[in-house]
């Protein structure tokens with residue numbers, strides 16, 4: 001079981017305050033909607049502006065394509081700017097395209113945030129988005145509200161920590177986060193992204209996301225200390241509307257043009273890696289590198305594969321494989337499925353020089369009602385000189401292990417589910433157990449702190465949905481009623497269409513008390529209602 005420090009338990013907020021604050025949030029929506037109604041001429045001019053913006057965007061896309069193509073010829077994947085607490089991050093609108101973006105130290109590349117377990121992550125997050133959005137969120141101009149979610153961190157769901165219900169900034173407002181990273185936080189790759197219900201998709205698509213590394217994975221996989229580390233953030237490049245440009249982008253990533261899986265719609269996006277289309281990753285023949293990959297796409301699955309061999313996986317969704325079982329240090333995987341929000345951390349070995357290897361995503365079958373998710377190349381692997389690596393400093397202390405007794409796990413697995421999540425959808429929206437999330441929705445259920453629970457997630461639709469819950473990891477031990485060979489602790493899992501997954505939810509951590517949200521991580525579905533809250537109580 002976990003060793004817990006009671007000093008870390010803080011920031012408890014009563015459910016009553018949550019609801020009051022949610023109402024405050026609704027007032028903000030009303031205020032914004034009224035503003036639209038009161039200023040119809042302004043709204044009209046936004047429509048015109050949007051048309052101008054489309055022309056401008058198309059021009060920018062062409063210009064960008066040239067840059068991207070140039071990148072594909074010369075470009076090694078860019079390294080990301082780094083940030084550590086305290087961090088001043090801004091949300092801003094690109095004046096030309098109207099797209100939302102993060103700004104950090106005057107740059108619009110979202111930084112990689114590094115945190116130490118046991119430290120406080122202070123982020124001042126200022127909403128400087130244009131008051132009137134040029135972007136469309138499901139038939140309305142986007143509301144331009146924003147906040148941050150610290151995906152996967154085992155931290156309090158209450159303000160000023162990982163709270164996406166109470167903490168919401170309108171343009172001009174600033175949020176002050178003070179996130180207490182537990183000393184026993186599994187070290188690994190996490191990520192931050194905005195979580196404003198109704199516009200999460202658009203903001204994430206615009207690139208409002210970034211990687212978080214909780215330091216100390218060397219405690220579980222000592223060999224990675226001496227390896228070159230690569231942080232790779234996958235995002236979408238929406239395919240241009242112009243047929244020739246569209247074809248050009250598709251060809252540049254060798255995108256599959258035949259139908260992939262049961263989905264019949266055309267592909268809508270290509271993957272970028274650290275903001276570039278098909279960059280090169282340099283590695284010396286035989287060199288081992290430590291790749292830490294986050295799928296920050298709002299809707300694409302990455303079924304990652306290397307031409308040159310397997311991934312020696314050390315961690316999934318930030319969770320070292322050894323964390324729950326010290327006997328497992330790493331696992332060799334020929335391909336790794338990352339649903340939107342998923343992460344993998346793996347050792348990759350450089351292929352022989354001039355072997356023309358690539359990092360690819362395979363075709364992923366999203367189901368007859370799903371979006372096209374074709375195979376494509378993410379990055380080329382090119383030969384480099386062996387680098388001179390300075391080993392990273394080792395963090396003091398020995399690794400924390402959270403091992404549950406196999407007898408207890410078996411008992412939970414074989415019990416009837418304590419809660420069943422059923423995903424459904426129709427033309428009006430997306431539902432969990434027949435309900436659509438609203439900001440004033442109370443919790444759908446209450447669970448006790450200290451419990452392990454058997455949850456079943458059933459997908460009654462004809463497309464896949466990735467299930468995610470804030471603040472906790474869960475063990476995926478059964479898919480479509482069949483036991484999984486190598487059960488894994490993750491925070492996001494694909495639920496097959498017409499199928500189900502059985503999970504052991506870990507609510508044992510007393511830090512996590514309050515309202516935890518669970519939702520589909522296809523963010524359009526979340527925005528359209530496929531989200532609910534569980535209240536974790538003492």
Ligand SMILES: [Cu+2]
Pocket residue numbers: 464465466520521522525526530
């Ligand atoms: Cu979904």
